Amino acid sequence: MGAVSGFFGTLASMIPLQFCVLDPDNQMFFDLSIFGHSARVNAVALITGLLIIAVTWAFALAINEIRHRWLARKRIIAATDSAPGAFVGYSFSPWIFIAPTVIGLALFTYYPAAQNFFLGTQLARRGVANTAFICLDNFASLITNPLQDAHYYVISNGFFFLAENARYLAVLGNSFFFSVLIVLCTNVLGIAIATVASQKIRGAVVYRTLMIWPYAISGVVVGVVFAVLLGGGGSGFFNQGLQLLGLPSLPFLSDPWWARISVVMAATWNKLAFNVLIYIAALQAVPKELLEAASIDGANAWQRFLNVTLPIISPYIFFVVFLNLNYSFFDLFAVIDNLTGGGPVNSTTNLVVDVIRVGVESRDIGKAAAQSIILLLIVIGLTYLQFRVLGRRVTYGVD
Amino acid sequence: MTPITAKRAVEKPPGPRLQAIREPLVVKRWYIHLLLWIIVLFMGFPLFYAVLVSTQSNAQMFRLQLTPGDSFGINLEAVLDRNIARLMFNTFAVASMVTFGKAALSIFSGMALVYFRFPGKSLVFGFILVALMVPGEVTIIALFRLVALDLGWGNTWTALVIPAVASPTGVFLFRQHFASITPELSEAAQLDGANPLQFLFRVLLPLSRNAVAALVVIMFIGAWNSYLWPLLIVTNPDLQVIQVGLSTLDDGLEIGRTYGPIMLGAVIASIPPIVIFVLMQKQFLQGFALTRNK
Missing domain, CATH: 1.10.3720.10 (MetI-like)
Structure with missing residues (x-):
C-alpha cells in the first residue's frame, strides 16, 4: 500500500513540474550551516524533495484513512443508510436546500484553495491578471530570500542551526x-x-x-x-x-x-x-x-x-x-x-x-x-x- | 398500604433531613469569594482600563490616575469626527446580513442532510466537513484575487457578505442538532400531510429555538469581529466596518497621539457583541454543548 501510494505521489507531483528542477537557469542556492559545518544547498531541489515527501505522506495517509472508513462503513451501512424520518417522494428539494452552501463552498473555499497551487508556481502580481510560470521559485525563495533586518533567534542565531538568509x-x-x-x-x-x-x-x-x-x-x-x-x-x-x-x-x-x-x-x-x-x-x-x-x-x-x-x-x-x-x-x-x-x-x-x-x-x-x-x-x-x-x-x- | 398513600409519600416536599444533606454542598468560605472577585477583575481588567482611559486626557493617563478624568466629551467628539457612527452602522448592517444568510443556508442544508435521502449524500457531507477544517486565512490570498480581480467586487458590501454566507460550521452544527431530534416527529408530520417546508417552519424551528439563538449569537459575534477580510477588500472609508476603522483611529503619529479616543473607540466597538453575549448567555451555553460534541 505504502509503496503504491508512494509511486503515485511522486508521479503526481512530478507531472506539473515539467522537469523544471533540471533547468540550470532555475537553480537557487543558499548556505546552511549546522553546528558550524556549512554547506551549499540547492533550494529548488530541496523544496522538490520536501514536497514529494509531503505529498507521498499525505497520499499514504489518505488511502489508509479511506480504506479504514470503507471497512467501518461496511459494518454500519445499515445504520447510516436507513435515514429514519426522511421525507419520501422529494428527490429534487434536498438539492435546492443544499445547493447554495455547496456552490458557496466550492467557489469561495475549494476554488481558492486549488488556485493556491496554481498561483504558487506563477510569477503573479497583485492587481495584474497575467501570470508567468516560474516553477518552484516561489517556494525556493522562502528559504533563499535575504533576511535583511529580521531577528531570527528562535531557531537560529548559532544556538541550534543557522540558516543564513532564511527569513521564512x-x-x-x-x-x-x-x-x-x-x-x-x-x-x-x-x-x-x-x-x-x-x-x-x-x-x-x-x-x-x-x-x-x-x-x-x-x-x-x-x-x-x-x-x-x-x-x-x-x-x-x-x-x-x-x-x-x-x-x-x-x-x-x-x-x-x-x-x-x-x-x-x-x-x-x-x-x-x-x-x-x-x-x-x-x-x-x-x-x-x-x-x-x-x-x-x-x-x-x-x-x-x-x-x-x-x-x-x-x-x-x-x-x-x-x-x-x-x-x-x-x-x-x-x-x-x-x-x-x-x-x-x-x-x-x-x-x-x-x-x-x-x-x-x-x-x-x-x-x-x-x-x-x-x-x-x-x-x-x-x-x-x-x-x-x-x-x-x-x-x-x-x- | 394503598396506592394513594404511596403517591402521597412521593409527592411530599423534601423534609428537613434532605435539606440538611443538601446544605453543605454550597460552600460559604469568604476567601473563595475574594479569589473569584480577583479573577473577575483580572479577566475584565484590560477593558476596564480602556473605559477609564476613554474619559481621560493624555496627561491624566500618564499620571496613572485611577479615577475617571474630565475629557470624555473631547474624546467622544474626536471619535465622532472619525465617523464612528457610520462605521458602527455599516458593521451592524453587514454582520446582520451575514448572520441571517449563514443561519438560513445552514438550516436548509442541515435539513437536507438529515430529513432527505439523496444519492451522494455522504459525499456532500464529506465535502462540507473538509471545508470545515480549512481556516479562511489559508485561502485568503487566492480569494482576494478571485473576488477583487475576477468578480470585480472590490469595495462593495457584496464582497463582505456573499463569500461569508456559506458556513460549514453552521451546516455541521445544525445537522448534528437535527439528527438529535427524534425521527418520529417528521414521520408524524408526514402522516399529517405536511410538506418539508411546513415541517421546517411549524415543527422544527419552534423546537430548535435555543439552538438557532445560540448559533446566531456565535455567528453575529464572529461577523462583528471579522477584521482581515474587510481590511483587504474594502478601502472606501464610507463602506468600512468598525474593526478596521478602529485600527485607523490608532494611525496617528506617535508624538501627536491621544489615547482617549482610541480607547473610547475600542469600548464602543465592544459594546454590541458583549451586550448580545450577556443577554443570550443561556442559549449560548447550549450552543457550546453542541460544539463540544464535535
Missing part, C-alpha cells in the same frame, strides 16, 4: 513559539480559574457571567488596548506601575523578545474566557463520588486533582488544545497587526501576518500563495493529529 524560517519559528506559549498559558490559567469558579458557591452563575464576557471582544480591540497597556509610547500602564514600585521600565513593544511575550500575553487574555467557559463545564461534569472516594482514601486536594479530575477532563483538554492551536496559528493576525504590527524588525511576524505582508503589501501574490500552501499543510497536519488523538478514547468513564 524565522517566521515559522515565531509561529511555533507563539503556539506553544499561548496553548500552555491559556490552558494552565484556564484550568486554574475554572477550578476556583466551578466551586459550588452562592452566586456561581453571576461569577461565571462576569468571567466569560471577554469572549465577545475582538482581536482588534485586544491589540489596541494592549498596545496602550504595554506600549503607550514607552510609558504605558504596566511601565507606570513598575516605575511606581521603583523598578526599571521594560521595553515591552520595542525589544524583539519582549514584543513576542507581549503578543503571547494579549492572545492569552483574548482566548482565556473561552477556555474558562469550557473548563467550568468540564469540571462540573466530574462525578462527586469519585472525588469523595479519593478523599476517603486519604488523597489531598492536589492528589485528587492530579489523579481523578485531570484524567476525567482530559478529552476536554485535548479538544481545547486543538482549538487553541488553530487560533494561535491562524487567528492572531488582528492582535499582532494592532499590537506590534509584526515588528520590531519582524520579530512578531507569524505565518499569516507574513502571507498578508508578502501578498498584499509587497504585491507578490505568487509567493503568498506558496506560503498559503505551507499553511494548508500545517492545517492538514493539525487535523490529522486531532483525529488521531480525539478519535481515540483518552479516558474510560464520563465524557
